[in-house]
Amino acid sequence: MTRPLLLASCALLTLAAFTPALAQNKSSFIDMKDRPDFSAATVSPQIACGMLNGQSLADVTMLKATHVAMAGTLPGHCQVTGYIRPQIRFEITLPDNWNRRLYMFGNGGYAGENLAAPSRIATRDAELSRGFLTVQQNTGHDAATYKLGDFAQDLDLLIDYGSRAVHVTVETAKAIAARYYDRHPSFSYWDGCSTGGRQGLISAQRYPGDFDGILAGAPVLDLTNTQIWGVWNARALIKAPISKAQLPVLAKAVMDKCDGIDGAEDGLIADPRQCNFDPAKDLKTCEAGGSDCFTNAQVETLKTLAGGVRIKGETIFPGVQHGTEGVDASGTSGWDMWMVSEEGPSRQLAYGETFVKNMAMLPASGKAIDWKTFDFDTEYPKIGMIREIVDATNPDLSEFEKRGGRMITYFGWSDPALNPMMGVNYYESVRKQMGAERTAEFYRLFMVPGMYHCSMGYGTDVFDAFTPLMDWVENGKPPEVIQAAQVKDGKPAMTRPLCPYPQVAKYSGSGDLKDGTNFQCKMP
Known part of the structure; x- marks a missing residue:
């Protein structure tokens, strides 16, 4: 391969690594097959699909409605x-037989996705086949036109990305359904999930009547500090890079030190905050x-990563959690x-750099x-203005609570892209603002x-949190536990209960460590 072709191939690989993807745990609904009360779809259209073409809706500049006949398992819509x-x-997408429920799914990264991308169509069709009216949007810009965060130089596009696009789209969907x-x-x-998780939280905070x-x-609720963290980590790693070849050694050293602190040597760390791994003592130098x-x-680089972002001596964002370096x-x-890349910038750096250049210093240019x-x-x-536009850190969810809203969040303790402590700290802030018992009610x-x-990793990443959410919203039954599995070759290789924070899954002391029935949710 000639050098120009090699460079072109590398550029394409780098671009592909940061193309918006569907950040979604694809296990939603896997438990719905056991819930016939959620499967009835009995509502039919009252007008022809084509009549929607003449609808006049606020701010909608173009609307095209086409009826698609039933094909295989995909219903007419x-x-x-x-x-x-x-x-x-x-x-x-409005099914011919509707279950009276609206389902809207989120975006990933800096969004701007092609709504016809195969992963998005697969998500849409799966829920459409269950009778849901399904909704999606691109957050107000096209990623093919802009490089990562370049769209943010246009304030209107940035505001749509921050929160407005989801809000006005779901309002439009409800009007069309009516x-x-x-x-x-x-x-x-x-x-x-990811940006989609931030979109959900910001909806609860700013538009509590939408869902x-x-x-x-x-x-990624603290988007501002997350992207600064990405640059901070890259700066630490450029001083003394960690190679990909060293990662399995680091992972083994962390697991050897901390695997058993939760009472079970099962290859998982139930709560990384209990891990007292010290690279100066626990690694071969x-x-x-x-x-x-x-x-x-x-x-020293590893210590810097674990120490978090420090501004004028104060830690303003938590450090990389032990266990995120683990291997699948x-x-x-x-x-x-995400953090260590030998094929161009890491994902953390790419996302962080575009944030600093396009968003952090607004209204000034960076x-x-x-x-x-x-x-x-x-x-x-x-950094100031951008926080008001994109961050979802407000712990006051009282308006969402008062109108009967229910919310479930989840976070992988070994998430290398986003700091899991961000999710824990936000939940703790809501508990502090609204009271622990009151918070647990919604x-x-x-x-x-x-x-x-x-999803993915070396833990149990296959679980359905959506069916329990429906049960909570519609039947008043809060989720006391969510059953999860690690699947290999189509079969469960390990099962484990997921517990409502601050509870953790504790081993009974006997039985197969791969069998979740030998674990119970208990306070730490």
Whole structure:
């Protein structure tokens, strides 16, 4: 391969790594087959699909409605697409037999997704086949036009990305449903992870009437500090890089030190906050470094990563959690590509750098900022406006609670993309604001040991949190436990109960460690 072709191939690989993907745990609804009370779809359209083409709706600049006949397991439906000013593209799918429920799913990364992407169509069709009116949107810009966060230089597009696009799209969907079926949805649900999790939380905080039930996985709720954290980590790693070859050694050292602290040597750390791993004491050191040992400079890098972002001596964002470096069944570390990349910038750096250049300094431009020389002590205090637009950190959920809203969030304890302590700290802030007992009546958090970002990892990443959410919203039954599994070759290799925080799954002391029936949810 010639050098120009090689460079072009590398560029394409780098671009593909950051193309918006469907950040979604795909296990929603797997337990619904045992719930016939959720499967009835008896409402029919009251007008022809084509009549929606003449609808006049606020800010909708184009609307196209086409009926699609039943094909295989996919039911007949009315497909509505259009644009909401200035650039929000939406898709609303209305089944011929409707279950009176609206299902809207979220976005990933800096969004701007193609709504016809195979992963998004698969999610849409799965819920459409269950009788849901399904809704999606692109957050107000096209990722093919902009490089990562470049769209944020247009304030209208940034505001749509922050929260408006979800809000105006679900309002449009409800209006179309009322016209098509001559009735409004009985229940409206949100399901998203990562950026989709942030979208769910920000809906509960700013638009508490939009959704009755919100499932928010791994929410990047403190988007501002998360992206600063990405630059901080990259700066630490550039001083003394950790190689991909060293990651399995690091993972084994952490697990050897901390696996048993939860009472079960099962290859999982139930709560990384209990792990007292010290790289200076628990790693083999050597002068030159190697695949099985670390230099003193690398040890300091690991300490910096674990210590979190410090501004003028104060920690403003938590450090990388122990266990995120762990390896899955294929031998791939959670840090691979997210923090340690030997094929261009890490994902944390790419997302963090575009944030600093396009969002952090608004209304001023940050285009001239070089992440390698970014002065955290002097530049960080200038960050202000962007927090009001994109962060979902307000702990006051009283309006969402008062109208009967219910919310479940989940986070992988081994998430290498987003700091799981962000989810824990937010939940604690809500408990402090509203009281622990009151909070548990409408909002619960489930932490997942060994799970990476939204799914995968070396823990139990297959679980249905959406069916319990529906049960809570519609029947008043809060989730006391969510059953999870690790699946290999289509079969459960390990099962484990997920517990409502702050409870954790405790081993009974006897029986197979791979069998979740030998664990019970208890207070730590």
